[in-house]
Amino acid sequence: MSLPEPGSIETVRGPVPPSAIGITHTHEHLWCDQRRCRSTPRWRPLAQPMVLDEPEVILEELAELRGLGVGAIVETTVAGWGRDVARLRQFSERSGLHIVATSGYYVEACLPGEAHALDVDMLAERLVREVTDGADGTPIRPGVLKSAISRPAIEGVEGRCARAVARAHRVTGLPITTHTSATARFEIPGGTIGAAHLDLFEAEGVPAGAVIVGHVDENPDVRHLEALCARGAYVQFDVIGKEHFLLDATRARLLLRLVERGWADHLLLSTDRARPTDLRRHGGPGYRHLLADFVPRLRASGMEERAISTMLVDNPARALQIRPRAREVTS
């Protein structure tokens, strides 16, 4: 198969023009199973692992989102902890929502077993193959590459995977989305590994504008967020509603401040639902929290409709576009 077409957005039902996706949650999970990750025999199992495995519950949530006007979701589960792109396609077909699947590598504990033994180029080749041939034994192609760091530094196998993601980007043009584990956030200046990620990606020839820095609202520092925007990256408030990290009221104030300083074109929003208790059937706030609860809060805090639309519609449409590939840029 061929590489995806620059300028389009690759969804589980094929490429679509950026104008087609509408309001987009740029970092969610619909189908995942953290129990597949390497667990340490040194401690009790996680009381509440990230497991989503109830199709009807997810479809209820997606129907609600569709009713609220959502057009697309980026599903950021990768191989190693339960990604199932065929399932995502079913969700997309039954809900009518566009769904973008993700290639790349999650944190060390959740890497596919063979990843630990591969060098950077071999790791990159696996990703490129998913983009050209399809993922999970299907012809369904991912539309985003993920790089995840669980330590306070980019090192070891996670470092190799990050470089592989960068090299796969240069071949495929897929945008990159990043993860910093919450357990590391207090030891990293600025609260996310985003700046170090950008350093590594830029050294590999990836422009910052192709990178979505995720989980910035777990331990934010507005100076750091502005610096990421100034470098050209997208800054993603993607754990909205998880107030054990940060109050939504604080998120709203930070977003307003960033918009007022001229960074609206760099901001993305999502909720990162990943556990049954996050979902409405099980008493949680659900994916709808973004539009039903948080956006009204933004309005109440003084955010203009134009900025809200920029964050929910325009920015995802730009951020998720397949970029011109390295050789196309340089030729």
Add this chain to the structure above:
Amino acid sequence: MLDCQRRREPTTVHRTPFKNLVPPPPTLRLTERAALLVVDFQVFAADRTVGLGRLAAERGLDDELEEYYEQVGFARRNARDLLTAFRARGLPVFYSRRLALPGTAPPWVPTTDDTTASVIPELAPLPGDVVVTRTATSPFAGGALDAAMTAAQVESLVVAGLILGGAVDCAVREGAEQGRAVVLVADACAAETHGLHDCVAAQLGGGVVRVRSTDVVLAMLA
């Protein structure tokens, strides 16, 4: 059951603690100036048939200690691996051991140096290890432990032990205040409940205190 999440109103322990408003220190590497501190892995706290466990059983409350002893089971195995690794590298090992003056401590703490006051056999001190016995909650109370560590030029302190929300908490905080880089090995410690374990570890982490797993500390030593 003890739990830091009070159900009456939603609270959180993970939101940015004040100490994390300042930039963090650079990533720590454990060097020859690192030491292991083993806190109160004594029979009265680790063996279910005596001390804490016996008192709870006498009241008919032994089920309430299930989560604690489950954690102790993991913690004692992990502490053993830490001891092996530190000794293999010739790094110093310190023990802090608790005795109580009569009437001054909870009734499960032995007041005489009997068998329940001993460190559990699999973690017992070896010749060359430093053992400091104290009568207060904090391992650093009285200054003897700090003096011993200063004499050994300890700059980084890896802490394992019992009980996380008591003596271990004191050791971590005071060790940091003495200017040492402190690594709390969360899975080599036990708290009264799982919820409290997560809560105390989250509260201690950040600033100059790092919370790590045994596997990560072993990798740092490699």
